[in-house]
Amino acid sequence: MTKLPKCEDKKLGLLIDLDTCVGCHGCVVSCKEWNSSGDEKQLSDINSHQKDPVGTFLNRVHSYERENSCTNEAETFYFPRSCLHCEDAPCVTVCPTGASYKREEDGIVLVNEDDCMGCGLCAWACPYGARELDLVSGVMKKCTLCVDRIYSEELPPEDRVPVCVKSCPTGARAFGDFNDPNSDVSKKVKERGGVDLMPEMQTKPVNKYLLPRIKSKDSVSSVGSVVEEETDATGLLGWVDRALSKF
């Protein structure tokens, strides 16, 4: 049913640290690999090895620059974008066939592909562009939070996390229960101030983001100042500076 459940037990999701992400697209590649392997799973590509390839992805990494008001310099950061498993998921309630649903036991938003008619309305309802229609199978695709990994009995316990978390080389992605105040992700959100994306859309995302730390004026020296002559050095450095300046 497309009625949203309460999810009082668990709220599973991802915590993504934009301060740590280096934009390597490792999560994108591993996500695509995991979610298109097997008999029933398909994330199709069209013209994959030809001109104008088009494909379906559950996760994409954008690159941005922002003006640091303190140093007046541009700082770059990377931004992985995927389903936020919202508490008030608008993509679920708009679904006419009941294919979209939010699980009561852990809050994961999923699509039952056997019911999807490919109208695309859920993709329109999502503010974040987290859903993509698979152009070959004609059904909607989205992040499953690797529901087939996290509850797997076959995988070793350390692998029972979403594959994007497992594959991230810098540890920028964490997986956990945001309903549990003692979970690692909840503690980090509290400590570093995790934020919601587009809070004005009132979707109450479960996934949280940690924003890039703002560099202070002292932490960055512009390229120009490095080669500038250091004139106010004192002590031993000052002596070296004065001594070398004579030649």
Added chain:
Amino acid sequence: MHPAPSIILFTVLSGFGFGLISIIGLLQFLNQISTVDIVIFSVIGLFFSIIGLISSFFHLANKKNAIKSMSQWQTSWLSREAISSIFCLSIVVGNIGWVFVQNRYFNEVGIILFLLSLFTIFTTSMIYAQLKTVPSWNNMLTPALFTFTALAGGSILLLDYASLVLLLIFAVLQVLFWYIADQSFIYKETSVGTALGFSKNEDIRAFDVAHTNRNYLLNEMVYKVARKHAIKIRYISFFAAFVLPMLLILMFPSNFSVSVFVIGIHFVGIYFSRWLFFAEAKHSVSFYYN
């Protein structure tokens, strides 16, 4: 948003069909229509509604599950639209049969048809008006515009000067809709800043996109139109949907063949209006591509 021809035809044709049915229903309730006219115009209304619904069917990427769209009426406007339209059209068919065989009609059926077809038009508009992600649609002007577009179109065949009133209301709503959609306050809350978790006015710019080619998201929701032509298309739409029909009805009242001609011109205008409705609408995901 992507102005898919299947969706535009769906909203234009089924809107006209249900608009016509609601006018028939109203006249039937008020005893102002002959049994012959009920049959003829109901068949026309039925024809356009069904062509519209078939057109929407072609928008589906997985057509075999279309029947399941009737199941989620508790939360989904699209589901309510599917149920309401099928229910309304069934009553239209029943009404045609009864009137055709018995050569008389029940006024009560008229009011049911009037309300049910209005509700169907409303549900169609709410598919778009419910989307917070598209601020220019997310207000009550959208249902008002859809409803009066349908009523004005539907009234051209059956009403003389009364249709002028409906056309006028439609024209006012249309201009108001375009005016509001142009205002910057429509997007006042969302920016690339809020999309990334920063404050509204954070100075952020994309320096690289997330993919090497176009994809579903860009095709569907970051549809770029030649905005330089949007104003011209608005003029064409307004002239064809409102000004010309208005003049022709004033010059040739109660002339059926002129009415049919007027409907044709009106359709062209409404088609352009709906094309703009989609093409000009900006989805919040476009902020990620700033």
